Amino acid sequence: MSRRRRVLAIAAGTLSAVLLWAGVWVALPLPRALTSPPQVASVTLEDRNGLVLRSTRAGDGSLQRWLSLAEIDPDLLEAFVAGEDHRFYEHHGVDARAVGRALKDNLRARRVRSGASTITMQLARLLRPGAGRTWHGKVIQTFWALRLEAHLSKQQILEQYLNRVPLGQGTVGVDAAAALYFNASATRLSLGQAALLAGLASAPSTDNPFVAPERARSRRALVLGRIGRYGYAPADQVDRASREPLVPARATPPFLAPHFTSRVLQWLDTSAARGVWRTSLDLPLQTALEAEVRHTVNTLSDRGVREAALVVLDNVTGELLAWVGSPDFWADSAGQVDMVVSPRQPGSALKPFLYGLAFDRGYTPASVLPDVPRAYPTSTGPYQPRNYDRRFHGPVRAREALASSYNVPAVELADRVGAATLLRVLHGAGFGSLTRSAQYYGLGLALGNGDVSLLELANGYRGLAASGVWRAVEWRSVGPGQRSAGDRRFISAGSAALVLDILSDPTARIPGFGVETPFDFPFPAAVKTGTSHHFTDNWAVGVTGGFTVAVWVGNFDGQPMRGVSGVTGAGPLLHRAMLVTARRHAPGELPSPRAAGATRARICALSGLRATAGCADLDEWFLPGTTPQKECDWHQGGVVVWPAEYVEWAEQNGKAAPGETAAGERAAGETAARGGGAQFQIVSPRSGDRYEIPPGIDSRYATIAFRAATRPADGPVRWFVDGRPVSQPRWALIPGSHVVRAVAASGASDEVLIAVAP
Template sequence: MRDAGFLTEADFARAREEPLRPRGEATPFVAPHFTTRVLQWADDSSLAVSAVGADGSLRSSLDLALQTAIEAEVRHTVDVLHDRGVREAAAVVIDNPTGEILAWVGSPDFWADTAGQTDMVVSPRQPGSALKPFLYGRAFDRGYTPATVMADVARSYQTSIGLYRPRNYDHRYHGPVRIREALGSSYNVPAVEMAERLGASSVLDALHDAGFASLRQSADHYGLGIALGNGDVSLLELANAYRSLATGGVWHPVRWRPLAGPGDPGRSRRVMSARSAALILDILADPEARVPGFGISTPFDFGFPVAVKTGTSRHFTDNWAAAVAARFTVAVWVGNFDGRPMEGVSGITGAGPLLHRAVLEVAKRYPPGAFVTPREAGAVQVEICRLSGKRAGARCPRASEWFAPGTEPADSCDWHVDGKLVLPAPYTEWLAQSRAAGSGGVVTEAGEGLDDQAGRMLASQSGGAPQARDAQSHGFRILSPRDGDRYSVPPSVDPRYATIALLAAGASSRVRWTVDDRAVAVPRLPLVRGAHVIRAESAQGSDEVRIRVD
């Protein structure tokens, strides 16, 4: 270049004195979907000055080790479900106190043809039942309670495009169900009825308050189907909405940069009252409330407090699942970018296992903590009839339920009269259909003081101990833990929450549990190292299993 006249002698001398630096390896493109999105946000003129450091770098909130682990779980999920028509999955993790994004996986493989760069963390799709907690949160703020009984019976609603007949996922009607069971078991018919009572506009307002900005159409456009997630939302919106349940019912924006200090949490708005948020978390963390709809075995027993909800869109095109611990929120999606239906993959069998593994990965690094309880939020506890939701009488199957002060039931149950069950008029047709269906229509078990088989069905549905559908043929037995099981104490988990559920089938009366010959008041087993003998007894029999905790 000097000989050609492009360099002066001074420039040539300086160039000769400059040391040669070996070229290093290229910086890996980690967390590609998240990185791409952050660069878009940082290019925003309003962020440019504050986002870029003095050295020109951008520092994000992402936990790279956690990101790598979640990416592996997303790929594993697609590999396992490939034969059932599943090609894609996504996940996002948010730190609840700060709103910082800890992990963001938009697809299993960013480099897989053109579809790999589709980012399902921010691509709107229909969430199915995953929106129901915000419907019932609005209902609780309007005076409804977890004990409010909803009629899960056949009903049609007149809409602008004709009659709308909602159906449950299991294609059955369940008669009188309390909101606790309606939400925990994700029944569709009660949710639509609640949307009818509140009004579609009110439900849509609640969802907007929860941060679902993707719902841009009018309430008339969505109709009552908004209760069942017929509008498109993003996984990031869903995760941050569920995070609001853990922050006292208040929505805050997410952050992609770490907080330098306590600072300003940013703009916020109330989604629901703190007490209603505590009640929703209590229901979503209640495994017994899930049993009628999903059975005893689900991927949602973690050993520490976690509130969980799933959603499946029509025709099995999208699976969603969200989990809220006190410290963090995880949301996952499983499906196909092109909208092809999966082969019978539900939120329990598709997104559920991915959610379970992702939550455990996060819990290794961030202690889950404990929710604000309904009592701490100011709720009061009352003994109610499991079937009527009213104050329990002498012949009623009992349950303890939480109420906002002033919403406790004033009347005692009048459904159980002189040893017989007398249902209100709205359930007459449903009861007749249940009798005709026999045990094929409803889970059955022996009931006390009821006059016919249909009554016994009702006792099982809302009064008896949870049991598997084939419990009668196998007699009384322990379902969890199983004989010979081995457990390990999970790391980074408060010992108070390192527990497993004690579950039995085939009982129509109270089950008494002992562990190593010591009575257990709460049906959960703390994981204490060593060998243990668990025994369960009821009027229907007894069973015993042996386990080991390493």
């Protein structure tokens, strides 16, 4: 016998033995316990004080009620067959046509992408869990499906499946799911309700209406389409079912803190978790804040506001103290949308992280930033940022620019430090929803053009209160002195303290918000607002030493509000929420700049330099090594000598009295003649600026912008670093001390000294 024949004989014998063994195994009787009604584990969620929020037990206290097939609504049977296995009554456990299609898809994808699981195979997986979405797992499910089909009728298989299938939020079986989602029994459901439950079978944790209403709506539409296609219901009945609300309105909610507990059950592995879980939620606080959210929506309804959300964190432990995802979870429209975790554009609420980065780069609260018209080249054309009030404010100190939330200085600052570096800091602060590249966001990232969630925003601000260190939030109750595991620093403790000091400064926010705002509290608190483009989203965050509150006001569908800003929309809700929270949780003290090593110095309110006799002066905090050494040279001879980049602004805005600009120019000319300076000057970088190359950042993105203030007569500007010419407008950082020199075609020149940390 040839070798080939021997191999074929051995293969044929092996295959025959396998088939014989499989046939015998399939013919063996099923274990009696296999199809007995299961004992489903119960999960009970309590608040931090032991008050019950939610239990997966049924209303009568039982874990599950087993329904015979005759008791289950026929619409449910048809919905599951149409949605999961429309050839259920034709095959014997394995759908050969579906297997062929799945093999083609999986071989093309080189992984198990399409499972071709029949209802019988799904039942096999429920009865014998452990086989995952792998080739080996599918083979095991196939053999068990054949065995089940050999011993059970189609009706028995369907009854077993419908009573065992998990349908989200800890529910097992169609009756438990009907009770939870519809406050009804599986013995009597509408076609739309039946289609919704059938749509949950493939992804119950992520597609259920309490966690993802839009995905649940899409799955329901898919099942309804199949019901119509396979002739289980006429078109007009399918159309009516598609317009049913996802979940009905209820007079009495079946559980408390619905968005929070729905999210916790999603985080928990409810197939393995059981027993009582003590959560971090403070139920009395939660109840009070739910009422405040509803009050806000009612008050602002005439301005086109329909939704609001809120979250409260304990700053020390990271515990979630309150979580309100919408005004009414049980509303028949979109109440199940959870804005605590749904990303939207935060507007100016990201600016504090930009300024914290800048302070780590050597900027100070006294650094003067230009709030003047300026265009930035982008791939889509020139970008010209504008302030909320549509005005330019000339030279503004960083303290005033951040507290008053000016856009133009923020974009200039982002250009100087780099969008890539800012994105790295935001990732460090926990903004995982920012998944695009720095090139995609561009300088608009400083103004919040990337989507983030309310929970990310709250925890990022909590990181500021934790001296610039990010830690994960905790949904479980944490004992005194315990902290969440894992942390990372995104800015220094000194920079975080300066940011919070600015955000808690009521005087610094007056130019942008006026004297009367909802951000004054009887305890120390740092506050920031944000409004997205076209007034679609309002945000406000309040930070104390003890807790952080973040709120959102807007519309789930993105419809713009009418004349609602962070001060008039989210601001009042934040104010009330902060006061309510402070009654139950001590506000504490914010980190002090002094504790971080900062000292105070007297500066000129206009130039940010050391004050002289002619200056309107004030005190400012400076981290070690950043106190200005240069005396103010803007005030000379009783007039203001405006730096070149501000002369036009001063003239247009009446900031220079008649003849003052000319007098200032003469004074400047005299100063220049004495070797003291000139109108042509470098404005980026500034002399004395210090930079650090962020670890892990591509050297292409660790750059700074070169910019000089010029007059038309100066002509083009050439740049030199340590005497070597630089042809690009941005320069890649190199460790060490460097002299940056700018030379205009007119012969005017200026130079600054900067340092780059190794």
